[in-house]
Amino acid sequence: MKLKLILSFITLWVMTLQSCELKTEPLTPPTMAPVSVSGITTAAAVLTSNISHSGNQDILEHGFVYSETNTAPTVSDLKTVNGAINPTTPTPIGFSDRIEELKINTSYNVRPYATIASGPVYGEVVTFKTLNIIQPGIRTDAATAITVNSARIGGTLLSGGTFPISEYGVCWSATNANPTTADTKASNSGNVGTFPNTYILSAGDLTQNTTYNFRAYVISNGVTSYGAAMTFKTPVIVQPDITTDGSSSVSVNSAKLSGTLKSGGSFPISEHGICWSTNPNPTTGNSKSQVFGNVGSFPHTFVQDAGGLNPSTTYHFRAYVISNGVTTYGANLTFRTSDVVYPGISTGGSGSVSVNYARLDGTITSGGSYPISEYGICWSTNANPTTGDTKSQRFGNPGGFPSSFSVDATGLTPSTAYNYRAYVVSNGVTIYGNNMSFRTAVVVNASVTTVGGVFLGGQGMRFSGRIDNGGSYGVSEYGICYSTATSTPTTANSKLSSNSNPGSYPFNYSMNLPVVTGGIFYFYRAYVISNGVTSYGNVMQLSTGKD
Numbered sequence: 001m002k003l004k005l006i007l008s009f010i011t012l013w014v015m016t017l018q019s020c021e022l023k024t025e026p027l028t029p030p031t032m033a034p035v036s037v038s039g040i041t042t043a044a045a046v047l048t049s050n051i052s053h054s055g056n057q058d059i060l061e062h063g064f065v066y067s068e069t070n071t072a073p074t075v076s077d078l079k080t081v082n083g084a085i086n087p088t089t090p091t092p093i094g095f096s097d098r099i100e101e102l103k104i105n106t107s108y109n110v111r112p113y114a115t116i117a118s119g120p121v122y123g124e125v126v127t128f129k130t131l132n133i134i135q136p137g138i139r140t141d142a143a144t145a146i147t148v149n150s151a152r153i154g155g156t157l158l159s160g161g162t163f164p165i166s167e168y169g170v171c172w173s174a175t176n177a178n179p180t181t182a183d184t185k186a187s188n189s190g191n192v193g194t195f196p197n198t199y200i201l202s203a204g205d206l207t208q209n210t211t212y213n214f215r216a217y218v219i220s221n222g223v224t225s226y227g228a229a230m231t232f233k234t235p236v237i238v239q240p241d242i243t244t245d246g247s248s249s250v251s252v253n254s255a256k257l258s259g260t261l262k263s264g265g266s267f268p269i270s271e272h273g274i275c276w277s278t279n280p281n282p283t284t285g286n287s288k289s290q291v292f293g294n295v296g297s298f299p300h301t302f303v304q305d306a307g308g309l310n311p312s313t314t315y316h317f318r319a320y321v322i323s324n325g326v327t328t329y330g331a332n333l334t335f336r337t338s339d340v341v342y343p344g345i346s347t348g349g350s351g352s353v354s355v356n357y358a359r360l361d362g363t364i365t366s367g368g369s370y371p372i373s374e375y376g377i378c379w380s381t382n383a384n385p386t387t388g389d390t391k392s393q394r395f396g397n398p399g400g401f402p403s404s405f406s407v408d409a410t411g412l413t414p415s416t417a418y419n420y421r422a423y424v425v426s427n428g429v430t431i432y433g434n435n436m437s438f439r440t441a442v443v444v445n446a447s448v449t450t451v452g453g454v455f456l457g458g459q460g461m462r463f464s465g466r467i468d469n470g471g472s473y474g475v476s477e478y479g480i481c482y483s484t485a486t487s488t489p490t491t492a493n494s495k496l497s498s499n500s501n502p503g504s505y506p507f508n509y510s511m512n513l514p515v516v517t518g519g520i521f522y523f524y525r526a527y528v529i530s531n532g533v534t535s536y537g538n539v540m541q542l543s544t545g546k547d
């Protein structure tokens with residue numbers, strides 16, 4: 001019985017195994033499309049493919065394998081790695097990777113792969129090549145505008161390259177036949193968009209009479225490319241040519257000095273003029289008169305004023321010109337300033353002398369080396385008066401000679417002897433004429449006479465007087481003073497007056513007193529005031545009759 005059961009179990013197991021074998025499917029690997037390569041540069045490329053059929057197994061990873069030496073690259077070579085894919089994922093399943101850090105101008109073999117449990121499965125091998133690096137094209141152009149210390153040099157960028165341009169310019173050297181950017185250079189920075197592109201730069205601080213080597217250059221991706229080496233030579237420095245011409249209009253303290261710029265030089269003129277000294281071969285460190293700025297045309301003659309000179313002195317002078325900091329001189333010449341001549345002056349007579357006034361005359365007989373600043377008459381009770389004493393002056397230079405003038409001497413003391421001299425001031429020096437004298441008049445007081453009076457009844461009284469002379473000073477007031485209380489009336493009593501000056505003598509006058517008191521006597525007398533002094537005539541009296 002047991003045996004029968006065992007045999008039945010074995011039979012059932014065999015039948016089950018046979019049934020299972022009938023239902024098992026064969027394993028199918030994934031298939032992949034050929035690689036498409038794009039975006040190829042000098043160091044990178046973009047790889048694209050797709051899994052056209054997933055197979056019936058799990059894809060553990062997928063990507064691309066590539067090699068520059070292996071014609072059938074494997075996962076042991078360089079590769080990209082993408083994640084797992086479930087076999088139930090709809091196909092095609094596209095994928096793409098950018099590979100970098102490739103070698104320049106190098107062929108690479110590449111194919112897609114997918115890894116399943118049994119190992120990697122590969123697609124078709126494709127070959128591509130990275131790009132080669134191209135440097136920009138550069139040409140050195142000839143130098144222009146060459147001077148003793150500068151030149152215009154440049155080049156032409158003929159074409160661009162693989163990478164943008166970061167810098168371009170010109171380098172030069174007086175010793176290096178093929179100068180580099182480690183030598184002296186002038187440059188521009190930044191990329192250039194159009195070609196050909198010609199540029200010109202300035203080379204400065206050069207040395208005169210020197211041969212320079214130069215090359216155009218361009219820098220792209222850190223690589224410097226040079227154009228052909230060329231040369232230019234700076235000229236020798238030429239200084240302006242100048243001559244000292246002569247002197248004119250020489251006076252006691254000034255002269256006009258001239259020179260001529262015959263030609264210019266290598267550099268602009270910054271200053272030119274005349275320098276002078278009492279020593280030979282003066283320089284610009286001595287006295288000078290200068291003009292600043294460049295001169296545009298030649299020959300150029302100029303005249304400068306030399307001032308502040310000493311009289312009767314020999315001076316040396318030279319024309320000079322300064323260019324690029326270098327001073328060039330003309331020949332040394334000389335002139336001598338004039339001797340000083342002072343104006344001539346004479347003292348004239350005195351006229352219209354009164355008690356405190358005199359009119360004094362003088363004559364400037366000739367001019368001198370310098371203009372006249374002041375002239376006049378000075379006076380004093382002492383002989384040979386000076387301008388430190390009392391004076392009456394005029395300012396300015398007379399127009400011609402001889403020139404006569406008169407001044408009023410006022411505020412004098414009566415009956416006094418005065419000395420006076422004409423004087424003239426020129427260049428701070430005072431010259432005097434001869435000493436002369438006059439005497440003021442004695443003071444004479446004005447005099448007056450009481451002529452009389454007439455009683456006019458109800459119309460009052462009329463008094464009359466006469467000014468016999470006006471005295472030394474003239475009359476300031478005259479009239480009649482009167483009183484009924486004193487027999488010697490003064491201007492402090494009652495008065496009839498006039499404040500006018502008669503002007504000529506003898507002068508008769510009458511004055512009316514309209515209202516009087518009857519039956520009394522009036523005492524009255526004429527009076528005159530001159531220079532503050534009051535003079536009286538004789539006292540007279542007049543009765544008004546009975547009341």
